[in-house]
Amino acid sequence: MSYEAVENRYDQIPYRRTGRSGLKLPAVSLGLWHNFGDDKPLETQRAILRRAFDLGVTHFDLANNYGPPYGSAEANFGRIFREDFRPYRDELVLSTKAGYDMWPGPYGEWGSRKYLLASLDQSLARMGVDYVDIFYSHRFDPETPLEETMGALDHAVRSGKALYAGISSYSPERTAEAAAILREMGTPLLIHQPSYSMLNRWIEGGLLDTLEQEGVGCIAFSPLAQGMLTDKYLHGVPEGSRASQGKSLSPDLLTDETLRHVRTLDGMARDRGQTLAQMAIAWTLRDQRVTSALIGASSVAQLEDSLGALARLDFTDEELAAIDSDAVEAGINLWAASSAH
Numbered sequence: 001m002s003y004e005a006v007e008n009r010y011d012q013i014p015y016r017r018t019g020r021s022g023l024k025l026p027a028v029s030l031g032l033w034h035n036f037g038d039d040k041p042l043e044t045q046r047a048i049l050r051r052a053f054d055l056g057v058t059h060f061d062l063a064n065n066y067g068p069p070y071g072s073a074e075a076n077f078g079r080i081f082r083e084d085f086r087p088y089r090d091e092l093v094l095s096t097k098a099g100y101d102m103w104p105g106p107y108g109e110w111g112s113r114k115y116l117l118a119s120l121d122q123s124l125a126r127m128g129v130d131y132v133d134i135f136y137s138h139r140f141d142p143e144t145p146l147e148e149t150m151g152a153l154d155h156a157v158r159s160g161k162a163l164y165a166g167i168s169s170y171s172p173e174r175t176a177e178a179a180a181i182l183r184e185m186g187t188p189l190l191i192h193q194p195s196y197s198m199l200n201r202w203i204e205g206g207l208l209d210t211l212e213q214e215g216v217g218c219i220a221f222s223p224l225a226q227g228m229l230t231d232k233y234l235h236g237v238p239e240g241s242r243a244s245q246g247k248s249l250s251p252d253l254l255t256d257e258t259l260r261h262v263r264t265l266d267g268m269a270r271d272r273g274q275t276l277a278q279m280a281i282a283w284t285l286r287d288q289r290v291t292s293a294l295i296g297a298s299s300v301a302q303l304e305d306s307l308g309a310l311a312r313l314d315f316t317d318e319e320l321a322a323i324d325s326d327a328v329e330a331g332i333n334l335w336a337a338s339s340a341h
Contacts (some may be wrong), residue, residue, distance in 0.1 A: 006054045013310060014054030016291045018217030022189055023133075023211075023269075025093060025292040027285055028307055029059035031221060033264070035298045036076055037067035044299065046080050046130055051089070051300045056306055057167055060297055061219075061294055062127070063086065063097040074130060082128050089129070096123045096138040097168060097193075099138025111141030111149035120156055135162035136271045138177075139295035139338035140170050150181040151235070157187045164190035169338035173177055189216050191291065195335050196220035196284055197229060198265065198327035202339070208289050209214060217291040220284045224295070224306075227264040229280035253332055261326040268322060272328040281309035283323065 015024040029174040030052045032306050049060070066073035074096065085092060098119035101109040108115060119136055135156045137149050153165035167178055194203045198220070211218050224230055233281055242280055262276070269279035284293045286303055297303035315323075 003050055005088060009054050009056050013086055018291045020215030025059050026057050027292055027310055028057060029061055029219060029292045029294045030060055031061040031294045031296050032073045032077060033066050035211045036073040038072045039068055045076055047300050048297050050084065051303055057163035058091060059093040061095045063099055064102045064123050071126055074108050074123055077137055078127040083326060093133040094129065095134035095136065096132050097136035102159060104129050111137055111144040112310040113148050116152040117155065117264055120161055129191055132162050134164045134166045134191060136166040137169050138324055140174050140341050142341045146177055147181055150178055154182060154185040154187040166191040168193040169335040171341060172210040173340040174341060175207065175210050176214060179216060183274050187317060191217040191219055193219045193221055195224040195333055196222050198280055199225040199228060199330035200333045201329065212289050216290055219292045219294050220290050221294040223281050223284040224277055224294045228262060234266060253330060257329045261328055264326045271310060275305060277306055278309040281306060282313045285313055286315055321328045
């Protein structure tokens with residue numbers, strides 16, 4: 001049955017301006033890091049993407065090596081796009097990235113011009129689109145001149161293969177440098193994608209200030225701390241969870257102290273009439289400098305629960321102060337090495 005989007009989709013969700021650009025993003029965007037590889041049924045993926053768009057989520061975020069296997073998330077999205085979303089291309093913001101390992105040899109990762117532009121061509125082919133809206137440098141490369149990496153992003157935009165340039169997990173200092181280089185080239189830096197959650201607050205140490213000064217947007221990924229800020233681990237490690245499989249969340253991180261903080265936060269969420277996941281997403285959006293929270297979803301029900309965060313974005317000063325006592329670093333920033341340079 002062919003897909004036809006619901007007419008009131010733009011009444012469902014708030015949109016925020018990306019830095020000082022003209023682009024608005026939904027306050028919650030959908031990431032395809034997990035759940036869109038060949039290990040998940042295509043019809044489940046299709047149902048999630050359809051429901052997301054019907055609820056006003058216009059931004060779908062990918063990367064070259066999302067899967068498993070690498071490339072399969074883009075390929076699966078490409079099939080669903082071709083069958084369902086092609087008529088809505090101008091209503092969608094599609095993003096992809098390159099920077100981590102994608103293929104063997106010296107040209108298959110990091111930040112060289114050769115790798116980034118080859119990867120973008122491959123991503124466009126897998127997705128079956130002429131361009132992406134945002135192309136990211138997925139991580140800072142300490143061995144490649146930043147001018148080369150940013151030059152590749154500038155070329156991607158000038159060639160029409162991307163509309164905007166973005167970076168991910170760059171330090172405040174490197175972010176300012178990248179913005180200056182791109183500005184001089186005439187291709188403004190649109191957006192930064194950092195990890196950010198109540199258990200991983202590194203961007204409050206200067207990055208948000210830098211983004212504000214540079215007029216750059218911020219899309220926070222992993223706002224649920226790889227699943228720790230949900231009800232999933234309140235009573236142990238369930239079978240089949242990320243922690244039980246060692247997928248982006250080591251069970252070693254689920255310490256008694258961290259779980260004590262998580263349980264306290266869960267109680268605060270209940271007092272607010274929200275699930276812990278909903279409060280965690282709302283909390284990342286409390287600062288207007290954060291353009292969008294980037295969530296994952298393994299089912300339509302999980303998607304809908306996460307989007308329920310938007311029903312209650314307001315926090316009192318008392319609530320924020322109470323949350324601060326338990327919103328503590330939990331050693332879960334897997335991307336710290338990229339922003340350490």
